[in-house]
Amino acid sequence: MSKLHNDKIIRIAYAANDSYIIPLCSSIKSVIGNTKEKPEFYILYSNLSKKNKKIISNIFGSYNINFCFVNNKIFDKINISDQNGWTKEILYRLSLADMLKDIDKILYLDCDTIALDDIQKLYNFTIDKYYAAVVEDRYSNEHTTRLNQENYFNSGVLLLNLQKLREDNLYAKMLDYANENYDKLICPDQDILNAILSPNIIYINKEWNMQLSDREPTDELVINNAKIIHFAGIIKPWNIDYLSFEKKYFFKYFNQLPLIFGLLNFYIPMFFKILQCKRKSIIWYRKSSKELILFNKYNIKVK
Numbered sequence: 673m674s675k676l677h678n679d680k681i682i683r684i685a686y687a688a689n690d691s692y693i694i695p696l697c698s699s700i701k702s703v704i705g706n707t708k709e710k711p712e713f714y715i716l717y718s719n720l721s722k723k724n725k726k727i728i729s730n731i732f733g734s735y736n737i738n739f740c741f742v743n744n745k746i747f748d749k750i751n752i753s754d755q756n757g758w759t760k761e762i763l764y765r766l767s768l769a770d771m772l773k774d775i776d777k778i779l780y781l782d783c784d785t786i787a788l789d790d791i792q793k794l795y796n797f798t799i800d801k802y803y804a805a806v807v808e809d810r811y812s813n814e815h816t817t818r819l820n821q822e823n824y825f826n827s828g829v830l831l832l833n834l835q836k837l838r839e840d841n842l843y844a845k846m847l848d849y850a851n852e853n854y855d856k857l858i859c860p861d862q863d864i865l866n867a868i869l870s871p872n873i874i875y876i877n878k879e880w881n882m883q884l885s886d887r888e889p890t891d892e893l894v895i896n897n898a899k900i901i902h903f904a905g906i907i908k909p910w911n912i913d914y915l916s917f918e919k920k921y922f923f924k925y926f927n928q929l930p931l932i933f934g935l936l937n938f939y940i941p942m943f944f945k946i947l948q949c950k951r952k953s954i955i956w957y958r959k960s961s962k963e964l965i966l967f968n969k970y971n972i973k974v975k
Contacts, residue, residue, distance in 0.1 A: 682711040682795045683778045687742075687764035689719040694910050694926065694937055695783040697731060702787040702925040704735070709792055712736040714772065716764040718744045731930060740771055750850045752860055762861045765830065766846050769837035776835035781900075782828035784908055785881075786921050789899035794880050797831060803842065803869045805831040807881035809862070810904065819856075819863065821870060827862040828902045829881035842868055884918050892917065910938065912945060 684703060688696045696715070703711060715728070717739060729737055747763045765780050772778065779795050781787075797805050806825035809815060815824040837843065846868050850857065857863045882898035884890050886905030895901065901921050903909055909919035910926070927934065 680709075682707065682709055682792055683714065683775060684711050684791065685714040685716060685765070685768055685772075685778050685780045686783055687716040687761040688783055689717060689759065689761055690721055690724055692761075692783045693724050693727070695908065695922075697728060697929055697933070698922060698926040699781060699783055699785050699787070700728075700732060701928055702785075703781075703791055704732070705925060705928065706787050706789055707791045710735065711791065712738065714738045714740055714778070716740045716742050716761070716767075716771070718742050718760065727933065731933065742767060742771070746847070747850075750854060750857070750860060750864075758860065763864075765827065765861060766864060767843060768832060769834040770843040772834060773838070776833070778832050778834055780827075780830040780832060782902060782904075784903040785828060786901045786903075786925060787899070788901060788921070794829075794831060794876075794899070797874075797876065799831060799833045799874065800836075802872055802874045803833055803836055803840075804865075804873050805876050806869075806873050807878050807883075808875060810883040810885060815859070815863075815866070818858065819866065821866060823870065823875070824866050825862075825870075825873065825875065826881055826883055826902070826904070827859075827865050828883070828904060829900055830865075831876075884916075886914075886916075889916070890918070895921075912942060 686696055686699070700713060713732070713735060715737065718741065720739070725739055742764050744760050746767070747760055750763060752758050752760060752762070768778060768780065777795075777799070779791065794805075799805050806827075807829060809824050809826040812824040816822065846864050849867050850860070850864050853863075853867075879897050879899045881900055881902050882890075882895060883902045883904040884895070886907045895918065901918070903918070903922065907914045909916075909922035926938070
């Protein structure tokens with residue numbers, strides 16, 4: 673692992689939209705709660721309402737929050753499958769070096785990450801000779817075979833050398849690769865980054881991107897050593913059907929956000945979702961026609 677050096681300003685980037693405000697704010701809260709220095713945040717977006725930007729700014733008012741608009745047309749030709757719930761926002765990390773031209777180094781985090789240790793320890797890794805410091809993907813073997821590569825990293829936590837990425841014009845190369853290989857992209861942003869950044873990257877300990885998956889469980893003793901937890905599965909801890917103990921790491925920081933934010937954005941909507949599930953259960957699993965008439969009489973809508 674590389675030696676450490678001092679960097680006074682910690683800069684952290686996210687990509688988000690209106691539907692991801694809950695994990696975004698929770699992740700930022702976890703970073704702030706575990707980092708001694710005061711980070712700057714850069715939020716890449718194309719679909720984030722003024723209302724939600726104001727909410728984020730109000731919650732983290734004493735921190736430097738920068739909202740960076742991204743033009744989606746740049747990525748129109750890149751294949752994005754909604755099979756895993758992906759949206760165009762996953763591609764925004766590709767444009768960081770081009771968008772933030774006055775910044776030489778940044779830590780990119782997916783919104784579904786929770787920091788459990790001081791981010792500065794990661795941020796201070798020397799990457800002067802590398803494009804990025806990365807962590808191996810949990811399912812690396814599947815992807816290396818598919819892409820015929822020696823290694824394969826996860827793109828949810830990336831310490832990026834933006835200066836070197838600009839010097840070598842990698843943003844244009846990533847777009848070219850994506851357009852030429854659009855039919856091969858299974859994990860779009862990850863495949864592109866692996867193809868272009870490798871082999872000039874440095875792998876760091878998996879504790880900095882402890883990937884939890886709904887495909888198979890992770891031992892709690894292993895998670896206890898994590899410095900950043902990454903909820904990389906399709907089902908997330910803020911989903912009603914996420915039942916694993918691991919959700920406690922997410923809610924530890926979500927519940928530290930302002931009460932009104934939690935009520936309006938999660939607890940009240942979740943309450944009505946549960947009610948809706950019960951209504952569906954009554955209508956579809958009980959055969960009494962009287963109950964159906966009762967629901968229609970009082971105009972209770974079931975979607």
